[in-house]
Amino acid sequence: MRINKFMATCGVASRRKCDELIEKGRVKVNANVCKKLGMQINPEQDLVTVDDRPIRLTNNFVYYMLNKPCNVVTTVSDPNGRPTVMDYMPQGKNRIFPIGRLDYNTSGLLLFTNDGDVAQKLLHPSFEFGKTYVVDIKGNILDAEIKKLQNGVDIGDFVTSPAKVEVLKTTPTTTTLKIVIHEGKNRQVRRMFDAVGHKVQKLQRVAVGKIKLGDLPLGKYRELTKEEIAYIKSS
Numbered sequence: 001m002r003i004n005k006f007m008a009t010c011g012v013a014s015r016r017k018c019d020e021l022i023e024k025g026r027v028k029v030n031a032n033v034c035k036k037l038g039m040q041i042n043p044e045q046d047l048v049t050v051d052d053r054p055i056r057l058t059n060n061f062v063y064y065m066l067n068k069p070c071n072v073v074t075t076v077s078d079p080n081g082r083p084t085v086m087d088y089m090p091q092g093k094n095r096i097f098p099i100g101r102l103d104y105n106t107s108g109l110l111l112f113t114n115d116g117d118v119a120q121k122l123l124h125p126s127f128e129f130g131k132t133y134v135v136d137i138k139g140n141i142l143d144a145e146i147k148k149l150q151n152g153v154d155i156g157d158f159v160t161s162p163a164k165v166e167v168l169k170t171t172p173t174t175t176t177l178k179i180v181i182h183e184g185k186n187r188q189v190r191r192m193f194d195a196v197g198h199k200v201q202k203l204q205r206v207a208v209g210k211i212k213l214g215d216l217p218l219g220k221y222r223e224l225t226k227e228e229i230a231y232i233k234s235s
């Protein structure tokens with residue numbers, strides 16, 4: 001394998017940036033400074049270092065989903081010692097991190113990976129991974145208010161883009177809706193409903209793009225399937 005491809009696959013940087021590192025003499029192969037840009041290396045046998053730190057193939061990109069419970073912070077570590085989403089995830093040599101965040105009081109689908117490219121893709125609105133939430137609000141909602149949510153509402157510092165909104169259930173005191181949004185502004189769904197005069201009582205994310213939470217129990221995680229990973233990468 002060409003050394004720059006190997007380095008890029010290990011997550012060092014883009015191939016072009018890796019070539020720059022080689023040109024600067026910062027890359028060694030088996031303790032010798034690599035002087036040739038197109039050098040072929042054997043990832044199984046050769047020890048490649050950048051600034052004397054070994055790099056390894058992460059054939060170990062991992063992808064998980066968690067059904068996040070409420071009262072848990074989406075962070076890798078909380079200075080205030082509150083339970084974090086990491087408490088629910090496998091501990092291992094793969095340093096996974098959550099992709100985006102769900103509020104302390106939001107439950108549902110949260111993705112994790114150690115693959116920066118995939119994380120960036122999922123977070124970027126241009127890739128159109130709609131995020132689907134099931135929302136309980138206080139009271140009943142008017143058609144005109146649903147239209148506003150669908151068309152886009154001003155949530156203070158931002159006007160939301162068109163959203164899909166559907167009523168799933170109504171009782172005299174509560175309405176349950178499904179909403180699909182394409183951005184991930186802070187507390188976006190709660191602020192959208194606030195903007196049309198309804199307080200969110202319960203919020204659960206049930207899908208990201210075509211990746212669905214399904215019947216994964218609260219507080220449990222699972223690996224994404226090959227199909228789910230391929231879907232994200234090919235989007």
Ligand code: URA
Pocket residue numbers: 101102103104106186187188189190191203
């Ligand atoms: N929108 C919110 O208001 N909260 C979340 O946790 C996610 C989306």
